[in-house]
Amino acid sequence: MLQYVVRRLVYGVITLIALSVITFWLMNSTKGDALDRLKSNPRVTAEEIRRQTEFYGLDKPKTQQYLTWAKNFVQVWNYPDAWGRSFQGTQKVQELVYQRFGGTLRLMTTALLLSVLIGIPLGIYQALRQYSFFDQTMTTFSFVTYSTPIFVLGIGLQIVLALYLEKWTGVKFFYTSGMNSVHYADFSFWGRIGDTLQHLFLPAISIALISIAGYSRYQRASMLEVMHSDYLRTAKAKGLSRRSVIVKHALRNALIPIVTLVSLDIAGLLGGAVVTETIFAWPGMGRLYIQAIGANDWPEVMAVVMIIGFMVVVMNLIADLSYGWLDPRVRYD
Numbered sequence: 001m002l003q004y005v006v007r008r009l010v011y012g013v014i015t016l017i018a019l020s021v022i023t024f025w026l027m028n029s030t031k032g033d034a035l036d037r038l039k040s041n042p043r044v045t046a047e048e049i050r051r052q053t054e055f056y057g058l059d060k061p062k063t064q065q066y067l068t069w070a071k072n073f074v075q076v077w078n079y080p081d082a083w084g085r086s087f088q089g090t091q092k093v094q095e096l097v098y099q100r101f102g103g104t105l106r107l108m109t110t111a112l113l114l115s116v117l118i119g120i121p122l123g124i125y126q127a128l129r130q131y132s133f134f135d136q137t138m139t140t141f142s143f144v145t146y147s148t149p150i151f152v153l154g155i156g157l158q159i160v161l162a163l164y165l166e167k168w169t170g171v172k173f174f175y176t177s178g179m180n181s182v183h184y185a186d187f188s189f190w191g192r193i194g195d196t197l198q199h200l201f202l203p204a205i206s207i208a209l210i211s212i213a214g215y216s217r218y219q220r221a222s223m224l225e226v227m228h229s230d231y232l233r234t235a236k237a238k239g240l241s242r243r244s245v246i247v248k249h250a251l252r253n254a255l256i257p258i259v260t261l262v263s264l265d266i267a268g269l270l271g272g273a274v275v276t277e278t279i280f281a282w283p284g285m286g287r288l289y290i291q292a293i294g295a296n297d298w299p300e301v302m303a304v305v306m307i308i309g310f311m312v313v314v315m316n317l318i319a320d321l322s323y324g325w326l327d328p329r330v331r332y333d
Contacts, residue, residue: 005317012313019309020073020302024066027298038087048085055084056299069302087297096288097303103179104284106196107277108269110204112262115211120258122212123219124251130224142213154206154279161202175199177281203280207273211265218261222254229253256323263319267311 038049038058053059057068069084076082076094083093126135145153158176166172175181181195226232227250235245274286281287285304292300 005321008317008320012317015313016306016309020070020306021066023302023305024069024298025062027296027301028062028065030296041088043088052085052087069299073302073306083303084299086292086300088292088295088300093299093303096300097285097307100283100285100288101307103282104269104273104277104286106179107200107203107282107284108207108266108273110200111207111211111273112266112269114204114208115215115265116262118208119212119215120219120255123216124223124246124254126216126220127223127227128246135220138216142217145209146213146217148210150206150210150273150275151279153209154203154276157202157206158279173198174202176202179283203273203276203282206276206280207269215258215261219254219258222257223250226250226254259322260319263315263322264312267308267315 038044038052044052055068055072057065060068072082072084074082081092081094083097085092086096122138126138129135162172162174162176165174175198179196179199180192181187181199184192184195187195232245232250235249240249273284274290276282277284277287278290285307288300289304292298292304
C-alpha cells in the first residue's frame with residue numbers, strides 16, 4: 001500500500017510539472033510580453049513595474065522566467081507573497097485566489113451535496129424499479145437535463161424562479177447575481193443565513209441538476225449490472241433478506257464507478273464553474289480564471305490551473321484507495 005501511494009505521488013508530481021510547463025508556454029506564446037502589458041496599464045506605477053520585473057525575472061529569457069516562477073510558487077507556505085502580484089493591479093495573487101476559493105467552495109460544496117444525496121439514491125431506486133413509470137419518467141428527465149447546456153438551464157432558472165416567481169407572488173425568493181446583498185453586514189444572524197441561501201440556491205441548483213442526472217444514470221446502470229451477477233444470486237439463494245442483499249452486497253460494488261465520477265467532479269468543481277459563475281456573477285475561481293485569461297495575467301492563470309491540477313491528482317489517489325475499501329479483492333501490489 002505504502003509503495004503504491006508513493007509511486008502515485010511521484011507520478012502526480014511529474015504530472016503537475018508537465019501541466020505547469022504547458023500552461024506557462026501557452027500563456028507566454030501570445031503577442032507581446034508581460035512588461036508591455038504592465039507598462040500599458042495606467043494603474044501600475046513605475047515602482048510596481050520594477051518590482052514585478054525583478055520578482056518574475058521578466059527581463060530574462062522565458063525559461064528563466066519559468067524557473068523563477070516555479071521556485072517562488074512552491075514556497076507558498078514560507079511567505080505570503082510567494083505567488084507574486086497580479087498584472088492587472090497590485091493585489092497579491094494568493095489573496096485573490098483565497099478570496100475566490102471561499103466563494104467557489106461554498107457554491108460547489110452545496111451543489112455536490114445536493115447531487116450526491118439526490119442522484120445516487122435516485123439511481124438506486126430506479127434500478128430497483130426498473131422499467132416502472134417512475135423509472136421511465138426520471139430517465140426522460142435525466143436525458144433532457146443532462147443534454148441542456150448549463151447557460152440555458154441557468155438563465156431559464158433565473159427567469160422562472162427569480163423574475164416570474166416574484167412577479168406572480170410579490171415576494172422575492174431568490175437573487176440572480178452576487179453572493180450577498182449590499183446590506184449583508186447589517187442583517188441579523190438568521191437574516192444573513194437567509195440572504196446567503198437566497199443567493200446560493202439558483203447557481204447551486206443549476207450545477208446540481210446536471211450532476212444529479214449524470215449520477216442517477218451511472219448509479220442505475222452500475223446497480224443493474226451488479227444485481228444480475230452470480231454472487232448476488234447466491235446471496236439471495238442463501239435466504240438473506242432483500243435489504244442485506246441490496247445494501248451489503250450490491251450497493252458496495254455498484255458504488256465503485258460512482259466513486260471515480262464523484263472524485264473527479266470534486267476536483268473540477270473546486271476549480272470553479274466558469275459558465276455558472278459568469279451567469280450569476282458569482283465571485284469564484286472560475287470567474288477569476290476567465291478574467292485572468294482575458295487580461296493575459298499568467299500569474300493568476302498559473303495559480304488557478306495548478307490548484308485544479310493538484311486537486312485532480314489528490315482526488316484520483318483518494319478514489320483509487322477507496323476501491324480497496326469497497327471491494328476487498330482490489331490489491332495495490
